[in-house]
Amino acid sequence: MQYEAPATIDAAVGLLSKAQGLARVLAGGTDLLVQLKSGTLEPDLVIDIKRIPEMTKLVAENGGFRIGAAVPCAVLGENAAVRKLWPGVVEAANLIGSTQIQGRATVVGNLCNASPAADSVPAMMAANAIATVAGPNGKREVPVGDIATAPGKTSLAKGEIVTSVFLPSRPAHSGDAYLRFIPRTEMDIAVVGVGVSLTLGDDGVCKAARVALGAVAARALLAEDAAKAIVGTKLDEKALAKLAEAASAACRPIDDKRGTKEFRIKVAGVLARRAAEKALERARGK
Amino acid sequence: MAGTHVKTTINGDSVEYVCEADETLLDVLRNRLALTGAKEGCGTGDCGACSVTVDGRLVCSCLVLGVEAEGRNVATIEGLAQGEHLHPLQRKFLEHAALQCGICTPGFLVAAKALLEKNPDPSEHEIRFWLAGNLCRCTGYDKIVRAVQDAAAEMRGGRHAA
Ligand SMILES: Cc1cc2nc3c(=O)[nH]c(=O)nc-3n(C[C@H](O)[C@H](O)[C@H](O)COP(=O)(O)OP(=O)(O)OC[C@H]3O[C@@H](n4cnc5c(N)ncnc54)[C@H](O)[C@@H]3O)c2cc1C
Ligand code: FES
Ligand code: FES
Numbered sequence: 172m173q174y175e176a177p178a179t180i181d182a183a184v185g186l187l188s189k190a191q192g193l194a195r196v197l198a199g200g201t202d203l204l205v206q207l208k209s210g211t212l213e214p215d216l217v218i219d220i221k222r223i224p225e226m227t228k229l230v231a232e233n234g235g236f237r238i239g240a241a242v243p244c245a246v247l248g249e250n251a252a253v254r255k256l257w258p259g260v261v262e263a264a265n266l267i268g269s270t271q272i273q274g275r276a277t278v279v280g281n282l283c284n285a286s287p288a289a290d291s292v293p294a295m296m297a298a299n300a301i302a303t304v305a306g307p308n309g310k311r312e313v314p315v316g317d318i319a320t321a322p323g324k325t326s327l328a329k330g331e332i333v334t335s336v337f338l339p340s341r342p343a344h345s346g347d348a349y350l351r352f353i354p355r356t357e358m359d360i361a362v363v364g365v366g367v368s369l370t371l372g373d374d375g376v377c378k379a380a381r382v383a384l385g386a387v388a389a390r391a392l393l394a395e396d397a398a399k400a401i402v403g404t405k406l407d408e409k410a411l412a413k414l415a416e417a418a419s420a421a422c423r424p425i426d427d428k429r430g431t432k433e434f435r436i437k438v439a440g441v442l443a444r445r446a447a448e449k450a451l452e453r454a455r456g457k
Numbered sequence: 458m459a460g461t462h463v464k465t466t467i468n469g470d471s472v473e474y475v476c477e478a479d480e481t482l483l484d485v486l487r488n489r490l491a492l493t494g495a496k497e498g499c500g501t502g503d504c505g506a507c508s509v510t511v512d513g514r515l516v517c518s519c520l521v522l523g524v525e526a527e528g529r530n531v532a533t534i535e536g537l538a539q540g541e542h543l544h545p546l547q548r549k550f551l552e553h554a555a556l557q558c559g560i561c562t563p564g565f566l567v568a569a570k571a572l573l574e575k576n577p578d579p580s581e582h583e584i585r586f587w588l589a590g591n592l593c594r595c596t597g598y599d600k601i602v603r604a605v606q607d608a609a610a611e612m613r614g615g616r617h618a619a
Contacts, residue, residue, distance in 0.1 A: 174522065174524045176527070201502055204481070204519075204522070205501050208481075208519075217478070217522075245514065268590065269589050271516050358589055
């Protein structure tokens with residue numbers, strides 16, 4: 172295995188494009204090193220992106236925030252401004268592993284590892300976050316929900332790297348939240364994860380909403396019908412019940428040791444409702 | 458493969474070593490530098506026995522490559538005591554009997570030190586949450602939490618007096 176730590180995005184893309192055998196990007200390594208050590212992955216080349224200055228930055232941009240691909244989740248959690256604008260995304264990112272894991276793990280690594288249970292992904296999808304991808308043919312912007320295609324698989328072409336994720340600005344009276352179900356209180360993989368983001372009008376009526384579900388299909392999904400169920404309402408009992416029903420209906424889960432299909436479908440509805448209530452509280456500024 | 462030459466700082470000292478690209482920082486510390494304080498409990502980021510800080514950030518050294526340490530500042534358990542002088546956390550762990558077999562102890566101490574640097578007066582909840590990535594099969598954690606609280610109190614007191 173060869174290790175490279177290029178100083179620019181161009182150099183990283185060049186190395187990746189020219190790589191003969193299996194090449195992998197190394198961000199925090201909290202997935203990659205586990206895969207290396209278990210022998211499930213034997214790359215010929217590992218490209219560490221942590222020496223690329225623009226990838227290590229978390230910066231305000233156009234009323235939103237650009238999270239460099241090498242920014243660890245702990246840094247996100249320490250940033251009060253990001254916490255204030257996108258509390259749901261930050262709470263999802265901060266659920267990843269322990270303090271030690273937080274010091275290394277990145278949301279882009281979480282995204283590119285393409286686990287259907289990745290915690291930050293539904294929250295970023297609900298936030299309508301956009302990934303910037305650099306490759307041999309230049310840059311392109313991709314909604315985060317289009318990066319993972321199936322467990323362990325992404326839509327990235329050879330030579331492509333995600334350089335950052337952009338969390339957009341948002342109107343007043345907006346809130347978001349992420350909740351997951353795990354059998355323990357912390358340090359576990361989501362059985363179901365739900366991200367909800369919503370915006371209220373001055374009259375308290377929901378003007379826009381996005382709901383995303385994790386661990387209930389081969390990749391995180393956007394539950395559009397669940398979002399529609401609350402838009403145009405004040406999230407009254409009836410609207411919340413409809414949201415829960417639509418979230419459950421969107422699931423296409425598998426049975427595994429963490430939970431049965433039936434359980435996941437039911438829990439997705441319950442969590443969607445609770446996440447919406449939490450997002451609502453935040454939108455109301457409580 | 459010839460290996461990669463790495464220059465880094467460990468516990469304040471300049472250190473150079475040659476390691477393979479796929480060797481972890483934990484293996485480098487233990488096998489090449491004879492710094493055997495960090496332990497390998499799991500090798501997969503779950504137990505925290507291998508905790509060190511890199512540029513001040515608490516990490517699992519089993520999930521860091523040795524080559525990544527180039528130009529960084531690494532702190533291990535070996536840097537905690539000043540000569541014969543134990544760090545307050547080490548003294549309090551002894552006083553409170555916060556260890557039995559001791560395998561988890563270096564990791565807990567490094568992690569607790571990182572906590573107290575960030576937050577000199579953590580609540581019990583904050584201590585338990587921060588240390589959730591450090592597993593102990595022996596103590597039941599209570600004594601560890603008490604030791605950290607007591608050390609924190611002493612260190613705060615010390616600062617006021619100084
Ligand atoms: C103890 C432990 C607990 C964990 N708990 C959780 C949890 O609760 N929830 C959760 O979701 N995950 C969890 N994880 C998994 C992991 O920590 C996360 O998925 C993390 O976000 C991965 O980020 P990373 O920067 O470490 O990725 P890396 O390991 O560096 O990379 C992951 C994958 O993405 C690719 N990649 C990384 N960056 C890029 C990029 N910029 N462009 C293209 N490809 C890229 C890599 O090549 C690799 O295939 C846990 C892991 C451990 C070891
Ligand atoms: S040995 Fe590193 S976390 Fe267990
Ligand atoms: S003292 Fe034995 S594992 Fe903690």
